[in-house]
Amino acid sequence: MKFPKRYAIVLLTFLCTNVCYIERMGFSIAYTAAADSIGVNQSSKGMILSTFYYGYVLSQIPGGWAAQSVGGRRILLLSFLLWSLTCALVPLDPSRISVLVMARLLVGIAQGFIFPSIHTVLAQWVPPHERSRSVSLTTSGMYLGAAAGMLLLPSIVKHRGPQSVFLVEAGLGISWCVLWYKFASDPPHLDHPKSTGLPITKSKEKGSLMHPAKIPWKKMILSMPVWAIVVNNFTFHYSLYVLMNWLPTYFELGLQLSLQEMGSSKMLPYLNMFVFSNLGGVIADHLITRRLLSVSWSRKLLNSIGFVVSALALLVLPLFKTSAGTVLCSSVSLGFLALGRAGFAVNHLDIAPKHAGIVMGVSNTAGTLAGIIGVGLTGRILEMAKATDVNLSSPDSWKPVFFIPAYLCIFSSLIFLIFSGGERIFE
Known part of the structure; x- marks a missing residue:
């Protein structure tokens, strides 16, 4: 029996939320260890840890608009690639507050596009009778990621240092991008008559494009x-x-x-x-x-x-x-x-x-x-x-x-x- 493509899409979105929450938990663990080692005060730590959420809240509605206009699949890939590269390139130096603030703001903005994009993708692929368990499986990746981060990342910090957590997160993020690029696609409309997401139509010049309705x-x-x-x-x-x-x-x-x-x-x-x-x-x-x-x-x-x-x-x-x-x-x-x-x-x-x-x-x-x-x-x-x-x-x-x-x-x-x-x- 052929494995339905929509199942692969749901599994990939589950892995997506899992990796996102490993990153969130990982930064908190790694930064706290690095900051405590040089005596950073609680006020400064709180500012760095909360910066992510300010970026995150700014991009939620733009993320929904972009996912509907450009396509959830594309926006999800770009946002994931952006925060992964940020983790890979930014040094974890608690004394460079401005660099960390900008980095966490950028990661927050990038991840703010993810959940609106996921819902746009699932609306395209998942028929109504499978929506509950598909969305539930996807979002449950958050909690499994948080649990995995709590269990595994402190040991990485202890044996390899705080910066190594950034590299692990970047590696996971880029690996997911490769999987998403290889296996994800926009669903042909005729192959998914029960899916009630954005319609897919054919264009001679540009191939398969989405034409979302006015919001x-x-x-x-x-x-x-x-x-x-x-x-x-x-x-x-x-x-x-x-x-x-x-x-x-x-x-x-x-x-x-x-x-x-x-x-x-x-x-x-x-x-x-x-x-x-x-x-x-x-x-x-x-x-x-x-x-x-x-x-x-x-x-x-x-x-x-x-x-x-x-x-x-x-x-x-x-x-x-x-x-x-x-x-x-x-x-x-x-x-x-x-x-x-x-x-x-x-x-x-x-x-x-x-x-x-x-x-x-x-x-x-x-x-x-x-x-x-x-x-x-x-x-x-x-x-x-x-x-x-x-x-x-x-x-x-x-x-x-x-x-x-x-x-x-x-x-x-x-x-x-x-x-x-x-x-x-x-x-």
């Missing part, structure tokens, strides 16, 4: 199903980035535990996200294919279960005084958040298959802003808590840190339940 900006802005996706993307990334950035500090200060003593258990939340992301996709496609639920109600069900259970786990997390309890709660919370992606994250392709990259760019902009807002707000909350708990050793001081994303999850699930849709609304 209905006003209709998108006024669309409540679009806003339901945006709100849930914001909440998902607020919760994810707060836990990713502040949970290690909670272990060390709130629970008085050493991260080194935890071993591989700190990987469990990300591995759980990988498992539950794919599980959600399989469940959603099963519900839709067997006609047990409509597309709309399948998305609502998975989104609601994912976000509500995640909220409950966050609400009880501060009650545990041990690492095992905290790891369990954070794993449940992040795992069910990933399950919820089978709701809001796939919904781009349901309501706007021809403009999936644009809608993804808009919602991912909100998601990136959520990370910037959430991480910064959490720092201010903890500074205020120091007035009564100087060492932040009481879990009670951390309750607002976990309660805010919990309340956001409940609110967002209600918004999606009321306003989301499953039918195509943009032609």
